[in-house]
Amino acid sequence: MSDIKELNQIVRNIITANSYGAQMETGQKLFAYTVRRDIDQELRAFAENIAMLMIQKEGRELHLEFMNDDLQKTSRQLHVAKHDPLTHLPNRGLFYEKLAAFFEISQKKGDKLALILLDLDNFKPVNDTHGHDAGDALLGQVALRIKEVVKDSGIAARLGGDEFVVLLPDLQNKKEAYVIAQKILLSIKKPFKLTSAMVFIDSSIGICFLDQTTKGPRTLLKNADLAMYEAKKAGRGRYVAHINEE
Structure with missing residues (x-):
């Protein structure tokens, strides 16, 4: 769950960035996240989608604010798919x-x-x-x-x-x-x-x-x-x- 919390915080920082420079600085962390081998493939793919929206100005303006809700839904689905329902440990x-x-x-x-x-x-x-x-x-x-x-x-x-x-x-x-x-x-x-x-x-x-x-x-x-x-x-x-x- 720490990987999901980390991505969620990155998304929040992008959304609340008060300047272009701050947004780009956070964006670097997002791009670094997408290439980490210790992150689940599904989460890395999700992060890549967010990164693509960052690159597109219209994406930042029209869609980025909805990413947080999508991330929460995706994180819940990933947790269910990748954890044992009886013990709640990774499967x-x-x-x-x-x-x-x-x-x-x-x-x-x-x-x-x-x-x-x-x-x-x-x-x-x-x-x-x-x-x-x-x-x-x-x-x-x-x-x-x-x-x-x-x-x-x-x-x-x-x-x-x-x-x-x-x-x-x-x-x-x-x-x-x-x-x-x-x-x-x-x-x-x-x-x-x-x-x-x-x-x-x-x-x-x-x-x-x-x-x-x-x-x-x-x-x-x-x-x-x-x-x-x-x-x-x-x-x-x-x-x-x-x-x-x-």
Whole structure:
């Protein structure tokens, strides 16, 4: 949502600019926004439309004032399309977009990037014993706990079912990812209060780091998945980091 708020503020600044110079200065920020790889493609395309109206004098006079309402409508539609309706986390599609963007940025800048893949243990018995509504409520609480741990240090998403993922860009070192993974594990171990019962579950986590041998963004996800199953085989309730054997 921060990307949408940023574009909304740029549009407001263009509309309220009290001079041609001020409008052009804000316009430069708008053009910079349209080429940022970390912004959703739909938002960049929307920003390009606004930029075209800026170039056309009649567009500025007749249409720009209506862009704010259009932006709000577009932002709501984008949020629904790109977020999981149950947990309100980014969905698989949006996560893949973010993964590809940060993968490219991290490769170019040499930044550290980590991917944490989490699968819930003993989730199926909750569904079988207490029903799917209880299972959905549990997933919602899990999502809140993951978000509370990750905060602004990364991007948490739901891939589907009881599988969640966290992308951690701009790491200083690998220890930061291990600390977050351990905090998530401990958070999931705490009891979940559902309408029908108090339940306990566990989780298994796989971690993968971007390095010189990583061939593409999906490779990170694949390697994290391999590490996660190693965590399950080792007894669950733990994290395992993928070790590149190449």
